[in-house]
Amino acid sequence: MRLRRWAPVLAALPVLAVLLALGTWQVRRLHWKNDLLTAIAASEAGPPTPLGADPQPYAKVEARGRFDSGREALLGLEVRGAILGAHLLTPLLREGAPPLLVDRGWVPLERSVPIARPEGEVAVTGYVRPADERDWNSPRDDAAGRRFYLFDPAAIGRALDLPPPAPFGLVALAAPGSPAGALPAAPRTLPRPNNPHLGYAITWYGLAVALVGVLIAFMLRREKGRATPPDSVDADAPHRP
Secondary structure (H helix, E strand, C coil): CHHHHCHHHHHHHHHHHHHHHHHHHHHHHHHHHHHHHHHHHHHHHCCCEECCCCCCCCCEEEEEEEECHHHCEEEEEEEECCEEEEEEEEEEECCCCCCEEEEEEEEECCCCCCCCCCCCEEEEEEEEEECCCCCCCCCCCECCCCEECCCCHHHHHHHCCCCCCCCEEEEECCCCCCCCCCCCECCCCCCCCCCCHHHHHHHHHHHHHHHHHHHHHHHHHHHHHHHCCCCCCCCCCCCCC
């Protein structure tokens, strides 16, 4: 009988535990994202650092090498205005280091403006882009046509017949003073990842509080019903013989 009395509480405890765990996970993600945004702001404010073997994601770095424009590829699809385009991906060949896939910026698929292709040794300033994670829902690349929809350096390197490239990429930043209409159209600032984790944490914790409130109200109402005596028999009602 006592177990039946506390059955709603026992049933709600696993749900409450899940809600609290999700809220705590979002709080941890919030701290991680805040630290990342702080690091991005500090990196953007300072000069680029030489590219190392294991850089932090979104760090502003400088890499030196020679563009292999004969093995260009296109990454993703993006509409700007009414024009469909993609990002121009070019290997940067480096002395004594693996090739580096550089996202040089957006270009239209139908090109009416020439694209700048530097020759010889170049210094590229940009930010580190981590590889995308491939799963069952990932779009299928067109390796033969050099059209890629997921940034997977190993797969792209194989399709372009490159030696194993660096496991990350570099998104080139526009040079100071470069004209607005130049192609490729490279970004001028570092990205700022979305940070919705505070709202998510409030949502999960709010649902946990609501569950506790509903459970308390239910238990109090049931206990009140148990404590109320049954209605007494009306004394004026006729008695059966």
